[in-house]
Amino acid sequence: MRKFIFTLSLALLATLIPRVSQADDNVPKADILDVVFNEDGSAYDASPMDNPIQVFGKDLIETYYSESYKRIIPKLFNPWGGTGQTYYKVDYENNQTFKDALANGHTLETLVMADYTLGSLPDSECKPFTSHQSGGTGLMVSTKANGANGSNEFAFLPCTGGSYHWVKSGVRPEPGIFYHLVGVWNKEEGKAYVYVNGELKATVDAPGDFTFPTAGSNWFGIGADPSGETGNTAWNGEVALARIYDAPLTAEQIAALYKQVETGPNYxxxxxxxxxxxxxxxxxxxxxxxxxxxxxxxxxxxxxxxxxxxxxxxxxxxxxxxxxxxxxxxxxxxxxxxxxxxHANPMSDGYYYFINAYGEFKKLQDVEMAMCINADKELSWGPFDGNPLQLFKVTKLEDGNYSIQNVASGEFIGTKDGVSALVPMTATQTVPQTFTLLHSGQWNIANTENSRSYHTQSHNSGAGTGGRIVAWQAGVGTCSAWILNPVTDQEVIDRANELGPKEIAAAKLKALIVDAKAARDLANEYTPLITNANDADESCQISSNAKEPNEGTFANLIDKKFDTYFHSTYSMSEPVDYHNLQVDMLTPQSGIFFKMQPRNSSYMDFPNDVDIYATNDETLGKDANSSNESWTKVAHFDSGFPTDINSIYTSPSITFEEPYRYFRMVVLNTVSKRTNSNTGLPYYTLSEFQLYNSTPTANSQYNTLAGMKEACDA
Known part of the structure; x- marks a missing residue:
């Protein structure tokens, strides 16, 4: 077993910690961005540009005042290299002055402290101060493959001439220690430099014009990297400062910057x-x-x-x-x-149930979830009940890794590269599987070709009841961590071998019943009630108290294109009430239902808890800001919502006690539970939304095909 022995000499420690000195009056001033953090977790830009700074997960961020650095420092809590939960966003998509400054040569400066389990730095990229996405620039931690010494190291990564240029520092971040990082791109020289604690660590060629990130990702993340609206490759730890200079600073200027943050070895x-x-x-x-x-x-x-x-x-x-x-x-x-x-118990050959370690399953549903195979012999997960489909055989291979075979199907866990990639099963053993102990008895399970741990897709923050297994990366207590329960009872093992094929057949029959119900639903055609969603038309049937002004339209909701979307507001302080979507159905309806689909790039902000209201009052029906209390509440839905981008949610039918003309859906929560940083209210996105009269049309197969009505109503 690998040993993690920590020895730290005075000389080594001194190289890791900045030393005492006085500030330099000639230190350069950040003229593009100079982030100052506030005690409440918010931040502002002290540079002349005065860029707006948006904060995500504000309530989760902890701050403290550092006597050493004479500033407030936020602690960001994110899965290392995973999806951002706490981070800051500086948008420059429409700021040409900002873009010109980057394009003409620039300098990035940050002061960061990493937080991770001692002795087990995850082998994944992690980005405290970047603006990447098929272009851009930033200061980050690399994977081992991109480290100068084959380790996870600080790096500066600008993209010029259409190519990324790795400037590798050779410095591995140790937890609990602040590092002063500076990245310089000099366009005139065609060079890029990286400095750590005032010392030049590497220089590489970086010729050509600056390559900006893809549209929608032209923003700097402090604590995460842009991925459209979402922050990914997130940083776990502290960020004391984040600055951008409209110039490639010299070694002397960077030394002056470093003097400002030197604090001495406070042992x-x-x-x-x-x-x-x-x-x-x-x-x-x-x-x-x-x-x-x-x-x-x-x-x-x-x-x-x-x-x-x-x-x-x-x-x-x-x-x-x-x-x-x-x-x-x-x-x-x-x-x-x-x-x-x-001296933890090592992994060994044997039979196991793999129990997911995400505590929200037990908290919300009072049930544990286990890895299994589904009716199609796909690697999946569902409620743990000791079913034969949940039993796996683990065998150690010659290379020290393992094979994992499902006992019921006889097939082996394989691999597929990429984040969120569905993990396949194969008829024979093909790819060695890996077990990495985190702590508290929890493991990441992955393989030698994709180091991302197996993860419960569609977990719905603990409300999910089953789904596929995908490759993801997260730590203890998440949907990517597993507890290994050994099975030594030979009767249980024999039962899995004997009943496995029968269980697969039973699961297949259950799936066919679901498919049959879906086919029955297709036999029914219904009248769509939204026909005009033109945002510029006064007769537009859709309105909202929370339409995001910067992206998304009502028209996108009925265009039958899943790459367009509507977005409720995330950038403004209004509204002060839960975000809604309101529809004028034009004529009173006695019964309705609705369908909606997640945005194609992410289901994270898809509604999963909604109140439904109705009214015949024209004044209320034309005012999306009217209070919910003035309407009649007719339904509440908080289950059955999909948690993947390919699913369409169909609501239960809503039968009104009297016909109503105006419809309102109020979103109380979403899959990700992300909120508007200004109001604390959840925002949502939809690619499609349509209301239907709940009575099948006259030309529906329900009414025209002999025997269909009887079959559907049986």
Whole structure:
């Protein structure tokens, strides 16, 4: 088993921590962007450009005032390299001055501290200050494959002449330590430079004109990288500053910048950062025989000494001690912590149930979810009940990795490259599978050709009941973490071998019944009630109290194109009530239902909790800002919503006690639960939306095909 032993000499520590000096009066000023963070988690731009700064996940961001740096610093909590939950956005899509500044040569500066489990830095890109997407520029952490020393390292990555240019620092981020990073692109020289703590680490050729990111991603993320509206490849840790200069700064100017942030080796603070990093994991040390668990003997031999060292470290932090003692305690602390992990129960051959570690499943549904195969023998997940389809056989291979075979089907887990790629099953063993212990008895399961862990697609934040397994990347307590439950009862194993084919056939029959119901629904044709969604037409049937002014239209909702969309507001302080979508049905209806589809690039902001209202009052029906209390509430839906981009949601039929002309849908929540940073209200996106009269049309097969009405109503 790999050992993580941490030894830190005074000389090495001094190279990792900035040293004391005075500020330089001749330090350059950031003229394009100079982010200043506020105590409440918001931020503003102190540069002459005064760029608006939008914050995502504001309520989740923690801040503190740093005496060392004389500024407020935010702590961002994101899955390392995953989808952003807490980050800042500086949009320059329509700011030509900003774009010209980048295009003529520029300098990026940031001061960051990484936060990750000691000894297990994930091998994925992670971006604290970038604007990438098929172009752009930024300061980031690379994968091992792109590191100068074959490790995850800080890098500057500008795109010029249509190509990315990796400027590799060779410096691996250690948790709990601040690093001052500067990236310079000099257009005139055709060169790019990266500096760490004031020292030039690398220079590469970067000729040609600056290549901007794709449309929709022309924004800088502080704590995440642009991916359209979403922040991805997110940073987990702290960001003390983020600045952009309209010039390629010189080595002397960068040295002056570094002097401004030099704080000296505060060894007590370094020890505290390490202790906090461990404590913030909220790690448990489960006792038992499962892989990743700990025997009673191991806990007695290694956990107790660690607890003693942690207590001595805390006493030293609170009461003070010498620098040598701080350094010695930190080394003892990290080595003792690593020793516990080194003696966790290893992975071994055998039969297993793979139980998903995402706690929201148990919290919301009081049930655990397990990996399995579905009726089509696809790798899937669903409620754990010990079904034979959920049993897997793990066998160690000669290369030290494993094969994973589903006992019921006899097929093996394979691979497919890419984020969110559906993980296939294969008739024979083809690709070695990997098990990586995180902590608290939880594992990432992946393979040698795609390091992203297997993940429960359509989890719906814990409300999902089943779906496919995809490749994703996230840590402890997420849908990408698994608990390995060994199965040693031979009767259970024999039952899986015997009943597996029957269970597959039963699941297939169940799927056919669902398909038959869908076919029956297709036999019914219904009259669409929205025919005019022209935003510029006064007779447009659709309105909303929260139409985003910068993107999306009502017309997109009925154009039958899934690459267009409507977006409720995320950039303004209004409205002050939940976002709605309102329809004038033109004539009173006795019964209706509606269909809607997620935006094709993301289902994350698809509604999954809505109230439905109706009225005949024309004044209310023409005013999307009228209060919900003035309308009649006719329905509430909070289940059955899809969580993938290819699904269409069809609501249950709504039968009115009296005919109504005006319809209103109020969105109470979405799949991602993302909110407008100014109001705290959830915003939503839809690619398609249509209302229908719930009575089949006269020329529907329901009414015209002999026997269809009887079959559908049976």
């Amino acid at each position: 007590g603070q370094i020890l505290k950062n390490s202790l906090d990093s461990i404590n913030n994991l909220n790690e448990t040390f489960p006792e038992g025989t499962n892989p990743g668990y700990y025997t009673t003997e191991v806990l007695a031999q290694y956990k107790a000494p660690y607890d003693d060292i942690a207590k001595r470290a805390l006493d030293a932090i609170e009461n003070g001690t010498s620098d040598d003692e701080y350094i010695s305690l930190r080394t003892e602390l990290l080595n003792a912590y690593a020793a516990i992990h080194e």
